[in-house]
Amino acid sequence: MRVVIAEDNALLREGLVLLLTSAGHEVVAVAGSGPEVLPALLGHRPDIAVLDVRMPPTYRDEGLRAALAARESIPALPVLVLSQYVEESYAAELLGVGASGVGYLLKDRVGRVDEFLDALERVAEGGTALDPEVVTQLLTRRRNSPLDSLTPREREVLELMAEGRDNATIAETLFVTERSVSKHIGNLFLKLELPATDSGHRRVLAVLTYLNNVD
Known part of the structure; x- marks a missing residue:
C-alpha cells in the first residue's frame, strides 16, 4: 500500500520507512513538521497516513489537526496516529469524527512489528486500531x-x-x-x-x- 509518514523524530521516521518498505509497502512521502503534512496528504492521496500527534513548530497537536483536516478533504482517508503518551482527548477527538479507518497507537507499539503492521493493515482496510492503554483510560473516565x-x-x-x-x-x-x-x-x-x-x-x-x- 502507499503510505505517507509524518514524524519529526528523524530516527523513528527513517525506522518507519525501513519497516514499511521491508514489509512491501511504498512510502510515497515523509513530513517532518506540521505545515508539511496536509500538502503531502492532498498531493499524494495515500492508502494510509501514519502521523505523529505532536510536531513542529509548536509540538502541540499539529499532526492531529492535519489528520482531521485531511479527513475533511478526503473523507475515506485511513489515518493511524502515533503518540508518545496516552492523550485521551486527542484520541476521542480523532475517533469521534468517525471510527472507520482510524487508529491511535502509542509509539512503543511500533517496536512490536507484527502488531504494528497488523494495526496498519486493519486501519487501511477501514477498521480501527486503538492501543490497549488508550482503551483502558477511555473506559475508566x-x-x-x-x-x-x-x-x-x-x-x-x-x-x-x-x-x-x-x-x-x-x-x-x-x-x-x-x-x-x-x-x-x-x-x-x-x-x-x-x-x-x-x-x-x-x-x-x-x-x-x-x-x-x-x-
Missing part, C-alpha cells in the same frame, strides 16, 4: 452512559472491538468460543440500541458509542 448496562464480559468484548480485533482474535484473547463472542456482541448491540443493519456497520457504531460516552 466513562460515567453514566449507555455502556453501564453492559456486563463485564460484554465490556471486555467491546474494548477489544475498539482495538480493532475480529471475533476469532477476541475469542482467543478471552479464552472463549467464537459462538460466545457472537452472542456477547449481539447482546451489546441490543443494549446499545443499535439499528439492525450489516454487522460491520454495527461494530463501528458500537465503537463510536463507546468513544462518545467518555467524559
Whole structure:
C-alpha cells in the first residue's frame, strides 16, 4: 500500500520507512513538521497516513489537526496516529469524527512489528486500531452512559472491538468460543440500541458509542 509518514523524530521516521518498505509497502512521502503534512496528504492521496500527534513548530497537536483536516478533504482517508503518551482527548477527538479507518497507537507499539503492521493493515482496510492503554483510560473516565448496562464480559468484548480485533482474535484473547463472542456482541448491540443493519456497520457504531460516552 502507499503510505505517507509524518514524524519529526528523524530516527523513528527513517525506522518507519525501513519497516514499511521491508514489509512491501511504498512510502510515497515523509513530513517532518506540521505545515508539511496536509500538502503531502492532498498531493499524494495515500492508502494510509501514519502521523505523529505532536510536531513542529509548536509540538502541540499539529499532526492531529492535519489528520482531521485531511479527513475533511478526503473523507475515506485511513489515518493511524502515533503518540508518545496516552492523550485521551486527542484520541476521542480523532475517533469521534468517525471510527472507520482510524487508529491511535502509542509509539512503543511500533517496536512490536507484527502488531504494528497488523494495526496498519486493519486501519487501511477501514477498521480501527486503538492501543490497549488508550482503551483502558477511555473506559475508566466513562460515567453514566449507555455502556453501564453492559456486563463485564460484554465490556471486555467491546474494548477489544475498539482495538480493532475480529471475533476469532477476541475469542482467543478471552479464552472463549467464537459462538460466545457472537452472542456477547449481539447482546451489546441490543443494549446499545443499535439499528439492525450489516454487522460491520454495527461494530463501528458500537465503537463510536463507546468513544462518545467518555467524559
